Amino acid sequence: MSPEFLPALPPAFSQATVFGLLVVIGLLAGEALRRYATLPRILGYVLAGAALGPHGAGLITDDLLFDLRLLIDLAIGLIVFELGFRLDYQWLRHNRWLFVTAVAESLFCFGAIFGALVFFDFRPLLAAMAAAIGTATSPAIVMLIVHDLRAQGQITERLLLLTAVNSVFAYVLLTLLLPFLHLQHEAGWEHALLHPLYLLWGSALAGYLACRLMLAIAAWLGKREETQFILLVSMVVVAVGVAHALKLSVSLTLITFGVLARNLDKGYAVLPVHFGHGQQLFFVILFVLVGASLEFTAFNIAAAAVVTAYIVMRFLGKALALLAFGPLSGTNASGAGLLAVALVPLSGSAVVMVRDTTTLYPEFGRELAAVVLSAVVILELVGPLATQFALRRAGEAHPGG
């Protein structure tokens, strides 16, 4: 008879244990890749996730992924907030061509992918949605590489700006396409019209309110870095929670929150806060989970040509816009080229967008998934390499970074 102080076998490990373990494994994989192959750490996290995920060892199950969805949102929320918080409206005011470049980058990229998909006989709506998703660069990958390399300089700043703009562009466009999707599936027009309105205005309003609340509290708290750090993190958590609960877009809410927190803070109540090592923890867990949710099964030979076209046209669209308008905004041709390469990572939230659509209209979602998810798999692995290469080549990585 076993004594009572011993646990029953097998012991019931809580999710916290699994969570901690995932971080440790991801961390090890990341450091190993960096040390032995000088590859970006992020690849290690993703590969570890893929190896442990539903398609690998199965330590991370689909259920677990679903349970941890809030955690993923939290990680993305923090990253997107920081991205927005770096955006200075003043820069666009001083450099109008930069704004033109950013808009052109999104438009050209969207147009190029859309054209390619229509050429492959995709229905226009499907093509448009896939193209909208493809327009976004992954804020998470870009921010992680920038942090990892301690990159600093013109290409880095522009990379972050363009990422923010194309992410917002992609999300807004995708949302505006929703009515057509609803109508195609014979939902009522109220539904078709109100859904995007709710998503866009709801998210923007939530971001605005979070910002106002935070600015008021920050002004009262005073300028101590420690207290402001806690305030910022907790407000981000609250905003993510609210967006989640109200079925709003976490990304859109948080990027609005970030941009407004920087640009509405006329009295400079908020200090420039560095999230530091705490953020690194979120990066690891995020990419382990992203790795676990990669749909390797989405691959099939038949789709290879489409996927290739999707990836190539996406890159060409971005590159063309940057080469055409970059020089007017103060980047030379080689800088524009490097910027196009740095923008390659495809947003992991593409997976989420596809999932959302899948839940709404399963049939349509599956068609979308075949193309987009394959591209995600490829670009999730190639993207970090591209961004790292571009920033190193531009001489903006820290020598010790």
Next chain:
Amino acid sequence: MDELAFTPSAPLSVGVELELQLVRPHDLDLARDAAELLARLDKRKLPGAVKPEITESMIELNSSVHTRCPELLEELDQVRQAVAQEAGVLNVRVSGGGAHPFHDWADRRIYPNERFRSVVERYGYLAKQFTVFGQHIHIGCASGDEAVRLCHMLTRYVPHFIALSAASPFYQGEDTAFQSCRLTAVSAFPLAGHIPYVQDWAEFLQYFARMRAYGIVESMKDFYWDVRPKPEYGTVEIRVCDTPLTVRRAALLAAYAQALGALQREGRARRASRALYMVNSFNRFEACRYGLAGSLVDPDEDRRKNLGEDILETLALAAPHAAALGCGELLEELAAGVRIGETDAGWLRRRRATQGSLADVVRDACSRWEKGA
């Protein structure tokens, strides 16, 4: 060409060099966009020159040579506008001040050119700690002998320039209690200090030849003296000033140097004496630490006096020359500031007190420099 051949220049002509901070708006730490900014400025027709400095976070404005300081001010103002404009395109801000209040020196990156690399090779961390920002003022001299005499004479007034320009009260995130902490970073270099007590250019050349034979120096650039002759320009260079927060104040300091030069030429300045070098480092420290409120030991008068008062006395003495040089109003403005104890360091401390953080201090300093007044 022999670097040490003294090229005569018009006596009392003035020129200034201003080292400026490049700041990134999102966290107000130092940026590293010097190369891009310089490339943009290169395409514009500007008087003088804009050059790289040792780290990628600084640029240096060189004015052209002037005989009248109001014109110098006009030119500096024109360049300031151009720099602010081009920096805006790159999302970089520009600021005066002797030191960035909270940057981490270990983060600095050395501007990629041969000379700066060799400085890092030789001086290690000192080179990166040397991310401080000064104003250099050149005064033209007709001969090497005159330059040597002017060097000695100006050494007497080094504390004046330190106190008048002081604009680096914060360093590495702390209030240093100094008015100018920048000079401490300079003092760490082995060849900092002052010119030896030589009497003429020939004697100076002997001294230099000896130092070169010992392998201590290769060129004049290796001396980090407070005041040093610059034979290729035919000038004496005052190097102790913090870069002021405005180009206007930079011009005021240049006008003061010019007026002192005029005093020297009239023979009305106090004679340089060896005794001065006994008290020099004490006087210098007092100026760095306490600014205008510090004390100054005058070995000629055999007494210790208030630095601010000494400056006002000297300004009064120089006033007639200043009028002749067309900078009377500028010196009056300088004197008015001394009377109320106003300095850039004081302004920075007040911003800290009202705004609450060093990030705010940097932002306000940028706005002040970009506006120009």
